[in-house]
Amino acid sequence: xxxxxxxAMRLGLVVTGAxxxxxxxxxxRAATPPxxxxxxxxxxxxxxxxxxxxxxxxxxxxxxxxxxxxIFNREEREHTYALSTRRPTEMGNRALPPGxxxxxxxxxxxxxKDEVSVPARSSAEIGxxxxxxxxxxxxxxxxSVVVVIASxxxxxxxxSLAVLPRFEIETAAAARGTPPAGRLGLQPTKVALSGxxxxxxxxxxxxxxxxxxxxxxxxxxxxxxxxTARGAFIHATSGFTWMPKTIRVVLADSRLRVAAGQSxxxxxxxxxxxxIAVPPGGWExxxxxxxxxxxxxxxxxxxTP
Amino acid sequence: MHNKEGKVRRAWIxxxxxxxxxxxxxxxxxxxxxITVSVxxxxxxxxxxxxxxxxxxxxxxxxxxxxxxxxxNVSEVEEAIVIWCDASSPxxxxxxxxxxxxxxxxxxxxxxxxxxxxxxxxxxxxxxxLTTTAVAPGASIGFSLWFxxxxxxxxxxxxxxxxxxxxxxxxxxxxxPGDW
Numbered sequence: 082x083x084x085x086x087x088x089a090m091r092l093g094l095v096v097t098g099a100x101x102x103x104x105x106x107x108x109x110r111a112a113t114p115p116x117x118x119x120x121x122x123x124x125x126x127x128x129x130x131x132x133x134x135x136x137x138x139x140x141x142x143x144x145x146x147x148x149x150x151x152i153f154n155r156e157e158r159e160h161t162y163a164l165s166t167r168r169p170t171e172m173g174n175r176a177l178p179p180g181x182x183x184x185x186x187x188x189x190x191x192x193x194k195d196e197v198s199v200p201a202r203s204s205a206e207i208g209x210x211x212x213x214x215x216x217x218x219x220x221x222x223x224x225s226v227v228v229v230i231a232s233x234x235x236x237x238x239x240x241s242l243a244v245l246p247r248f249e250i251e252t253a254a255a256a257r258g259t260p261p262a263g264r265l266g267l268q269p270t271k272v273a274l275s276g277x278x279x280x281x282x283x284x285x286x287x288x289x290x291x292x293x294x295x296x297x298x299x300x301x302x303x304x305x306x307x308x309t310a311r312g313a314f315i316h317a318t319s320g321f322t323w324m325p326k327t328i329r330v331v332l333a334d335s336r337l338r339v340a341a342g343q344s345x346x347x348x349x350x351x352x353x354x355x356x357i358a359v360p361p362g363g364w365e366x367x368x369x370x371x372x373x374x375x376x377x378x379x380x381x382x383x384x385t386p
Numbered sequence: 387m388h389n390k391e392g393k394v395r396r397a398w399i400x401x402x403x404x405x406x407x408x409x410x411x412x413x414x415x416x417x418x419x420x421i422t423v424s425v426x427x428x429x430x431x432x433x434x435x436x437x438x439x440x441x442x443x444x445x446x447x448x449x450x451x452x453x454x455x456x457x458x459n460v461s462e463v464e465e466a467i468v469i470w471c472d473a474s475s476p477x478x479x480x481x482x483x484x485x486x487x488x489x490x491x492x493x494x495x496x497x498x499x500x501x502x503x504x505x506x507x508x509x510x511x512x513x514x515x516l517t518t519t520a521v522a523p524g525a526s527i528g529f530s531l532w533f534x535x536x537x538x539x540x541x542x543x544x545x546x547x548x549x550x551x552x553x554x555x556x557x558x559x560x561x562x563p564g565d566w
Contacts (some may be wrong), residue, residue, distance in 0.1 A: 121433025121460040128427030128555055133420065146423035153431075155460070172468060172513045175557035211421075227554075234548040239438040240455065243552035244430040245468060245513070311559040319424040 122160075122242040123153040124230050130316045132251040137215030143208045150192070150207040150246070152230060154199040160232045161198045164207060166190050167227045169247060177225055179313050180369055180379035181249055182263060184226040189213055190248060196233075213252055218262035220255040221270040223378065249316070254381075260344060265299070265376045266290035268344075274351060275385045283351040287380050289370060291339040297372045298338045301347070303330045304367040304379075321365035321383060328353045330366050330382055351384055359386045431461035432553035444535045449485070451497070451532030457516070457551055464520035467527065468552040471496050473511040477542040483508040485534060494536050496549065501528035509549060520556040 129148065134140065142148045154160050166187035169176040177183070184190065193208040213219050231243035254271035261268060272285040291297050306323040307315040317323055324330070329352045339345050349368065363385035371377050439453040457467050471481045475494075482493045497506030498516055507514055509531075521527055531549065 121431055121458065123429055123431030123461055125429040126425040126427060127430035127461065127463060127465070127553075128425070130422075130424045130426050132422040132424075140421055142423055145421055148423050148425070155431075155433075167513075172515065172554070173557070175515075175559075176554075178558060229552075231550055231552070234546065236546075237438055239546060239549060240434050240436075241548055241550045242432055242434060243468075243550045244432060245552050245554035246427065246430055247555050249426070309559075313558040316424065316426045319422055 120157075121155050122162075122230075122232060122244060123155060124244045124246060125151045125153070127244070127246050129246070129248045130251070130319075131211060131248060132318060133253050134211060134213055134250055135253045136213040136217075136219040139210055139212040141208060141210055148209070150209060150228070150230070151204055152197065152199055152207065153204045154201065157201050158235075159198055159200045160235075161196060162205075162230050162232050163196050164192045164194070165229045165231075167229055169225050169227050172227070172245075176227070176247070178249065178315055179309060180315060180367075180377045181223045181225040184224040184250060185262075187226050190226050190228070190250075211250060213250070216262075217259040220252050220258060221261040221266065221268050222250075222252040222263070223270065224250045224252075226250065260288075260290040260292065262292070263376075263378075264291075264293045264374070265297070265370065265372050265378045266292055267370060267378045267380050270379070271381045271383060273383045273385065281353060283353075283384065284348065285351070285382065286346050286348040287368075288344050288346050289337060289339055290344045291341055293374075294341050296338065296340050297374065298336055299373075300336050300371045301332050301334075302369045302371070303332075304369050307365075307367050309369070315367050315369075315379060317365050318381060318383070320362040322360055322362060324351075324364040324366040324382075324384070325357070327357060328364065328366075328384075330368065332368070349382070351382065353384075359384055361386065427555055428463055429461045430463070430465055430553040430555075431459065432465075432467065432551060433458045433460045434551050439531060439533075441533060444533075446535055446537055449532055449534045452499070452530035453532075454528060454530055455551075456526050456528050457521075458526040459521040459523055459553060461553060462523050464522055464556060465553045466518070466520060466556045467516045468513045468554045469498055469507075469509050469516045470513040470550050470552075471509050471511060472548040472550070475545055475547050477545050479536060479545060479547065481508075481510040483510050490537055492536050494547065495532075495534040496547065497532040497534075498549075499530050499532075501530070506530070506532055513550075513552065513554075515554075515557055516551075518557065 168183040170183050191210045197205050199205045226248050228246045232241045234241045254269035256269045260266050268288045274283040332349045366382045368380045435456050441450045479492050496509040498509050499506040
């Protein structure tokens with residue numbers, strides 16, 4: 082027993098010494114990359130915010146924005162991956178960020194291929210297409226969809242791997258036209274203001290549509306940095322920075338009652354003190370509207386120089 | 387001459403008003419512009435070990451397990467681990483959400499629990515969160531699976547039940563929509 086242990090210790094020392102020598106010449110690193118993630122499935126990106134989607138148009142995200150899904154098979158054997166889309170609420174309501182609803186039809190997000198085989202230790206790129214049907218009610222919408230990329234089980238394998246990137250899709254904001262589809266609709270969902278050069282008040286407004294069959298009372302909350310008190314958050318529009326605390330978005334009332342099927346305009350002001358300049362990209366703030374039935378929607382308030 | 391000029395002026399006014407009206411009445415489609423796409427999460431990734439659980443011979447309604455597995459977040463970001471079963475196995479077995487009673491033919495139950503949890507969550511065709519808190523990049527979690535065989539009938543000689551383990555964006559904080 083004692084002899085065995087001694088041999089093992091000696092071997093250990095030899096191996097450690099050799100590794101140190103290789104490392105000193107930069108060889109050890111090349112032979113065994115310091116990558117703790119040696120297996121599994123990785124997909125990029127893990128989440129997207131797609132904004133200003135106009136109903137009736139088809140968007141190829143690779144052509145329009147240079148974005149595609151890349152599937153990395155880090156396993157030692159080839160895998161076939163199936164791509165599909167699902168409603169986030171199938172995983173429970175907590176899968177949805179505040180103010181977003183399930184994409185009514187997950188097939189509105191599609192891929193170049195529904196299935197792709199990726200050789201061992203390789204990757205494959207898949208194009209994404211987004212098509213919201215032409216319908217005026219589909220403007221001013223905030224929707225979410227889960228993309229399922231799952232390996233197909235092989236003989237002898239019971240557990241398959243998958244990743245679930247989530248795409249938030251925001252359709253183009255429109256201040257007029259048919260009220261948005263849904264129990265709670267806001268119009269427009271983006272209010273762009275300009276000219277905040279300090280010590281002034283910018284005025285904007287949006288309309289709350291109660292698309293339900295019963296009356297509802299709605300609460301308004303301005304989310305600092307897009308974050309709720311409980312930590313749920315909405316991503317800022319690319320290029321915009323969150324409105325600083327010194328800028329106030331003020332609504333006349335914190336609650337509003339809207340009769341079934343009716344609409345009410347909600348005016349608000351953006352009040353900025355003297356000496357604060359708007360950054361080149363602009364500021365953004367979120368006004369979250371919550372119904373008594375827990376339905377939520379939001380307006381992006383954007384201030385540009 | 388004056389009369390002709392007047393007619394031309396009136397025609398222009400009518401045209402301008404018509405164009406203005408058309409613009410005012412136009413639907414929201416006039417708002418067409420390019421889309422903006424931002425990456426909100428760089429990547430997601432997951433690995434699991436072992437890949438299989440050989441249950442072996444099992445009688446009707448017998449519960450097998452727990453079988454230990456390890457899931458690893460192989461991405462560079464925090465993520466949640468989600469789990470579900472195929473809606474149907476090759477022989478048409480379907481998952482149900484109950485351990486109790488005598489299950490009907492061709493219906494099995496699968497349960498999953500994180501290490502240290504006593505009550506398993508039923509795993510069925512809709513994805514459910516196995517972790518309610520985010521798993522750090524590179525971190526692993528242990529979990530167990532239980533399987534209850536279908537009720538009496540003519541069983542297939544062998545059957546494969548596929549359980550899928552996925553990396554997903556962490557769920558929103560507890561409370562649900564409206565309680566943000």
